[in-house]
Amino acid sequence: ERAKKASLHNKKLRDCRIHLDSMKNDRRLETTLFITEGDSASGSITKSRDVNTQAVFSLRGKPLNSYGMSKKIVYENEEFNLLQAALNIEDSIENLRYNNIVIATDADVDGMHIRLLLITFFLQFFPELIKENHLYILQTPLFRVRDKKQTIYCYSEEEKRNGIARLSGKPEITRFKGLGEISPDEFKHFIGDDIRLEPVMMDKAMSIEELLKFYMGKNTPDRQGFIIDNLRVELDLVAE
Incomplete structure (x- = not known):
């Protein structure tokens, strides 16, 4: 019942006109859903997108860490429920509405955390989306x-x-500290013909359960050691 209500009125979604199941339309493979954080970022993308093939789904904040949870949470959590309804993947990905699912978050620590939480959600409940190369990260200029x-x-x-x-x-x-700082006139360059997308890919030999447990499970000594060994500090170089 929750899923039916979500699909009837999806307040988070700014939809496009063409979808992946529009078999007679030669632009169906261009169909893209941008998942953004907050209204300022979604506002810029919404104003500069191609309304025929590009849709926008706006998150309210950081989504839930869904690692280890049952699929029941997808229906009980409003944002996950609305996202599932927007993609039309409740039963399977055969009726997926967009060919490309693009995570568009700020290039800062919070933005990267949101990326990780979304990737966890897809890996946990809809790994086929990643295995069949539908999930991407939007690269935006720094x-x-x-x-x-x-x-x-x-x-x-x-x-x-x-x-x-x-x-x-x-x-x-x-x-640029966040996507909301980029004006719609500028943003259209970054989601147009020159769009830079980084595919989310999986090592075929890697177990999804082991992957999620290591990165998204309880704070284990193994992960602490990994973070310490791989910690990297990047400084913004000041132009002379």
Whole structure:
């Protein structure tokens, strides 16, 4: 009953016109659902998206860590229930409504945590989506460097250095802290023809249960050791 109500009125979803099951439409494989955090990010994407093939689902905040929970939680948790209804995957992924499911979160610690929680949800309940290459992470620029003639968007420190070298004088450098800071006019470049998507992939030999237990289970000494051994600090380089 909850699922039926969710599919009738999905307040989190800004839908598109074409879907993966639109068999006669040659753009069906372009269909994409962006999962965003908060209204500011979803607002920019909603205003700049292609309404024919791109839909937006807006999360309220950090989703639940669903590791170890039964599928009952998908129906009891409103956001998971609405997300499942938006994708139309309650029974199987045969009727999946979008070819690409794209997690679009800020490039900060909170954004990465939300990515991890969403990937956990899909691995726990709908691993076929990942095995059949439907799940992606949206790459968005970290910096904008520009002078009076040219604007360059940079996705890493190296791209920023190269961008500064291409511009004249002392260019203006902007560090994007969140997707909400990117205007709709700019955002359309990052979800258009030049979109950068990183696929979420699984090692075929890896057990999903072991993977989730290690990263999302109780705080074990093994995971603490892994974090200490692999800890990396990245500093924003200040341009001279």
